Amino acid sequence: MKKHKICIVGGGLTGLISALVLSEKGLDIDLIVENTTSKIKDLRVTAISEKNMYYLKSKIKNINSKLFYPVKKINLFFDNNNQLKNFLNFDENKNLMFFFENRVTKKHLFRLLKKTKIKVHKKTIKSIDLAANKVSTSSSSKSYDLIFLCLGSNSPIYQKINGNREIQKNYKEHSITCSVKHQIKDLGAQQFFLKEGPLAILPYNKKKFSVVWSIEDRYFIKNKKNISKYLKNKLLNLIKKNKLTLGKIQSYPLKLSLKKNYYKKNIIILGDGLHVVHPLAGQGFNLILRDIEKLDELITYNLKLGLSIKDSNIPKDLSDSRKPENLLMGLGIDTTRKFFMSNKYLDPIKENILNNFSKSKLLKKITKRVANLGLE
Numbered sequence: 001m002k003k004h005k006i007c008i009v010g011g012g013l014t015g016l017i018s019a020l021v022l023s024e025k026g027l028d029i030d031l032i033v034e035n036t037t038s039k040i041k042d043l044r045v046t047a048i049s050e051k052n053m054y055y056l057k058s059k060i061k062n063i064n065s066k067l068f069y070p071v072k073k074i075n076l077f078f079d080n081n082n083q084l085k086n087f088l089n090f091d092e093n094k095n096l097m098f099f100f101e102n103r104v105t106k107k108h109l110f111r112l113l114k115k116t117k118i119k120v121h122k123k124t125i126k127s128i129d130l131a132a133n134k135v136s137t138s139s140s141s142k143s144y145d146l147i148f149l150c151l152g153s154n155s156p157i158y159q160k161i162n163g164n165r166e167i168q169k170n171y172k173e174h175s176i177t178c179s180v181k182h183q184i185k186d187l188g189a190q191q192f193f194l195k196e197g198p199l200a201i202l203p204y205n206k207k208k209f210s211v212v213w214s215i216e217d218r219y220f221i222k223n224k225k226n227i228s229k230y231l232k233n234k235l236l237n238l239i240k241k242n243k244l245t246l247g248k249i250q251s252y253p254l255k256l257s258l259k260k261n262y263y264k265k266n267i268i269i270l271g272d273g274l275h276v277v278h279p280l281a282g283q284g285f286n287l288i289l290r291d292i293e294k295l296d297e298l299i300t301y302n303l304k305l306g307l308s309i310k311d312s313n314i315p316k317d318l319s320d321s322r323k324p325e326n327l328l329m330g331l332g333i334d335t336t337r338k339f340f341m342s343n344k345y346l347d348p349i350k351e352n353i354l355n356n357f358s359k360s361k362l363l364k365k366i367t368k369r370v371a372n373l374g375l376e
């Protein structure tokens with residue numbers, strides 16, 4: 001029987017995981033990744049929910065669980081006139097979240113790809129042809145039954161598919177992130193809603209955590225030269241331990257982007273090309289994993305019924321089922337960010353609101369459930 005021809009473009013987490021998840025379905029898959037040796041390494045650490053971790057373990061053969069560091073404690077603090085109030089904490093017997101280093105995990109995923117039948121091509125795609133369902137690089141052109149573009153958030157190639165129709169907001173903020181060596185015992189994840197912007201501590205092994213601090217561009221520009229010192233002082237102030245060693249700092253400009261069109265014909269966008277949310281809640285890649293899970297479910301269903309992937313409703317079904325949740329989560333995270341920003345009307349009552357929030361068992365339960373499962 002003729003195999004369904006699939007092309008996945010992009011060597012980020014979205015492209016690699018989509019390829020591995022689909023690798024056991026008897027599809028003929030080409031994965032096109034840029035030759036990134038000259039590119040800057042991704043030093044970020046990503047937090048994923050327990051449910052998403054379970055999904056990865058169940059779908060990716062031989063995935064190394066040791067790369068995913070489990071955390072059972074999460075504490076959230078609010079900066080109330082320079083006093084930190086712990087308004088929410090989760091301290092459980094079971095793992096709440098898993099943290100992994102992007103760079104190390106991507107390397108591992110590349111190694112796993114070598115054990116599959118997926119053909120990996122080190123190339124940059126130049127264009128797509130919607131009429132012929134074709135992907136072109138500088139040296140070749142090929143047609144496929146289904147194409148997934150996982151090109152990150154800014155590719156001009158998306159223009160043909162979604163015409164850049166989106167809900168968009170430039171946050172005029174940068175996230176600064178780096179790895180920190182520490183000697184704190186049993187460190188859990190922590191989130192501080194500070195006057196300058198949200199700061200998260202994400203432990204990814206017993207001796208290291210990653211810090212992500214989202215600050216306004218005016219602070220970022222003002223402190224750019226001494227950003228490492230600025231961040232270290234803030235950390236020392238927050239966690240009151242003087243033995244912290246900071247690694248290389250990376251910075252990311254922040255925006256909200258929620259695309260209206262997920263596909264055109266048989267070409268589907270996946271990953272940051274569909275939605276980019278503020279990193280304060282660590283949800284961006286979690287949304288992507290739920291999109292991949294749905295895609296996996298739709299492809300499996302079509303294959304089981306012996307339907308042609310080329311003539312299927314997969315692109316529309318994926319868009320119909322995932323767009324509402326992605327939209328609500330993106331706007332919900334945006335509202336959370338706004339709530340914690342300085343506001344002269346809201347500031348006097350924030351503590352009261354947060355106190356009531358932390359006393360409500362139901363709200364705590366809902367928060368935990370949404371962070372784990374999305375709006376399922």
Ligand SMILES: Cc1cc2nc3c(=O)[nH]c(=O)nc-3n(C[C@H](O)[C@H](O)[C@H](O)COP(=O)(O)OP(=O)(O)OC[C@H]3O[C@@H](n4cnc5c(N)ncnc54)[C@H](O)[C@@H]3O)c2cc1C
Nearest residue numbers: 010011012013014047125151152271272282283284285286
């Ligand atoms: C500071 C920060 C912290 C974050 N923390 C979290 C977190 O804790 N939890 C969470 O869930 N999410 C988090 N996120 C979000 C998460 O990092 C992203 O959603 C995720 O990395 C997106 O991966 P991607 O593969 O879609 O895009 P990218 O990583 O941008 O990958 C795109 C790939 O496409 C390739 N490409 C582009 N153009 C072409 C072309 N023409 N031809 C071939 N290849 C091409 C690029 O080389 C690249 O490899 C965070 C984001 C930021 C900024």
